[in-house]
Amino acid sequence: MVQPTPMKDQILSVATDLFAAKGFKGTSIRDISNALGISISNLYHYFGSKEGLLLAILQRTSETLLDDLQRVSEMELEPLERFKRLIETHLRQCRDFGKETRIFMLDKEHLSREGDRANRQIQRRVLAIYLKELGTLANRGLVTSRNLKVLAFNVLGVINWYLRWYRPDGPLSHDEVTEEITAFILNGIRGADI
Amino acid sequence: MVQPTPMKDQILSVATDLFAAKGFKGTSIRDISNALGISISNLYHYFGSKEGLLLAILQRTSETLLDDLQRVSEMELEPLERFKRLIETHLRQCRDFGKETRIFMLDKEHLSREGDRANRQIQRRVLAIYLKELGTLANRGLVTSRNLKVLAFNVLGVINWYLRWYRPDGPLSHDEVTEEITAFILNGIRGADI
DNA sequence: TTGACATTAGATCGAGCGTTCGATAATGTC
DNA sequence: GACATTATCGAACGCTCGATCTAATGTCAA
Numbered sequence: 001m002v003q004p005t006p007m008k009d010q011i012l013s014v015a016t017d018l019f020a021a022k023g024f025k026g027t028s029i030r031d032i033s034n035a036l037g038i039s040i041s042n043l044y045h046y047f048g049s050k051e052g053l054l055l056a057i058l059q060r061t062s063e064t065l066l067d068d069l070q071r072v073s074e075m076e077l078e079p080l081e082r083f084k085r086l087i088e089t090h091l092r093q094c095r096d097f098g099k100e101t102r103i104f105m106l107d108k109e110h111l112s113r114e115g116d117r118a119n120r121q122i123q124r125r126v127l128a129i130y131l132k133e134l135g136t137l138a139n140r141g142l143v144t145s146r147n148l149k150v151l152a153f154n155v156l157g158v159i160n161w162y163l164r165w166y167r168p169d170g171p172l173s174h175d176e177v178t179e180e181i182t183a184f185i186l187n188g189i190r191g192a193d194i
Numbered sequence: 195m196v197q198p199t200p201m202k203d204q205i206l207s208v209a210t211d212l213f214a215a216k217g218f219k220g221t222s223i224r225d226i227s228n229a230l231g232i233s234i235s236n237l238y239h240y241f242g243s244k245e246g247l248l249l250a251i252l253q254r255t256s257e258t259l260l261d262d263l264q265r266v267s268e269m270e271l272e273p274l275e276r277f278k279r280l281i282e283t284h285l286r287q288c289r290d291f292g293k294e295t296r297i298f299m300l301d302k303e304h305l306s307r308e309g310d311r312a313n314r315q316i317q318r319r320v321l322a323i324y325l326k327e328l329g330t331l332a333n334r335g336l337v338t339s340r341n342l343k344v345l346a347f348n349v350l351g352v353i354n355w356y357l358r359w360y361r362p363d364g365p366l367s368h369d370e371v372t373e374e375i376t377a378f379i380l381n382g383i384r385g386a387d388i
Numbered sequence: 389t390t391g392a393c394a395t396t397a398g399a400t401c402g403a404g405c406g407t408t409c410g411a412t413a414a415t416g417t418c
Numbered sequence: 419g420a421c422a423t424t425a426t427c428g429a430a431c432g433c434t435c436g437a438t439c440t441a442a443t444g445t446c447a448a
Contacts, residue, residue, distance in 0.1 A: 145377065238406095401436105
């Protein structure tokens with residue numbers, strides 16, 4: 001006997017799809033309710049408002065997304081190897097939660113004060129993780145750049161850009177691309193004698 | 195005697211600010227007309243519709259933005275030096291036309307068929323310029339990566355991310371950051387023996 | 389069967405949206 | 419000075435938005 005997916009999860013799933021495809025402002029609550037075949041009031045029953053829906057998506061995603069990165073950053077490994085794993089994990093997250101990440105990369109301006117704070121904190125925590133790793137690498141002389149913050153942003157730029165151009169139905173597999181991107185980043189931070 | 199700025203340009207300027215700040219859907223034509231102290235009908239007199247306004251912004255920007263990159267790519271220089279100049283030019287464009295680029299990075303889904311085509315073509319032309327340069331570098335053995343397309347996307351990721359995190363009022367100057375980013379990218383593409 | 393409660397549907401609201409219209413004011417042309 | 423052209427305006431249109439209200443339905447213990 002299969003447990004039917006709870007309505008709340010169904011709503012979150014469909015809303016995520018629509019928000020990712022048409023944007024937050026571009027998606028009406030009628031769009032969502034129609035796609036699900038339920039009434040508008042039902043949406044309001046589960047999530048108090050349209051933005052409540054957005055916040056729920058943010059919350060649901062951010063937990064798993066950040067915890068995964070955090071876990072990797074706490075692994076006892078060679079710093080370079082750990083950094084590599086961090087990138088791989090992050091790229092996998094981008095693949096699995098691409099739609100959610102897209103929403104908050106594109107529509108962050110439509111969040112309330114509360115949502116905006118939550119969103120910013122997530123971004124800050126991700127940056128902090130990378131900064132810590134880069135600091136460790138720098139201490140071992142594996143990074144020559146002076147400004148670790150710029151370096152971290154560059155790394156995040158490459159990773160975040162991935163979910164803007166990569167198409168799963170294209171010629172390249174996720175693993176191939178991961179390898180290429182990882183190599184690019186590792187070369188980039190190594191700051192060799194150019 | 196100072197020539198007053200033509201109303202058309204004023205509208206374009208204010209609209210660019212608002213679209214960049216609040217998104218296309220998030221900005222009403224009333225917002226724009228209020229910010230300018232003119233009537234809504236006046237907007238429609240100059241640009242036939244809200245999307246006409248967006249298209250005008252796209253057109254005005256894309257010309258100067260792309261032509262600059264094109265010009266650099268046609269310079270007769272050492273390939274590595276030309277690539278470096280390309281990045282510098284691109285970053286300068288991001289600094290000067292950050293708002294415009296933001297609009298079409300965030301709101302491309304709201305363009306009509308015509309606008310979407312124009313926007314895609316711009317992206318494609320930018321990518322083509324980088325692919326050509328990377329190809330030249332690869333021919334001289336300066337790039338070891340197998341997949342130039344992924345490499346080009348990585349480069350664009352770093353550059354485009356710049357206009358998401360860089361704040362002119364922060365501690366870093368544009369030139370400092372440009373130097374850091376250029377070094378990162380050049381190291382990244384060199385694909386050394388890691 | 390009844391009553392309490394959760395869940396649903398559908399009508400409805402005021403606000404805001406993009407857009408249109410007809411009229412007025414300013415400017416240029418002969 | 420008459421006339422065409424351009425620039426500007428206020429008022430309104432039809433529509434969609436997020437949100438709410440009311441009433442009906444389903445569920446299940448007592």
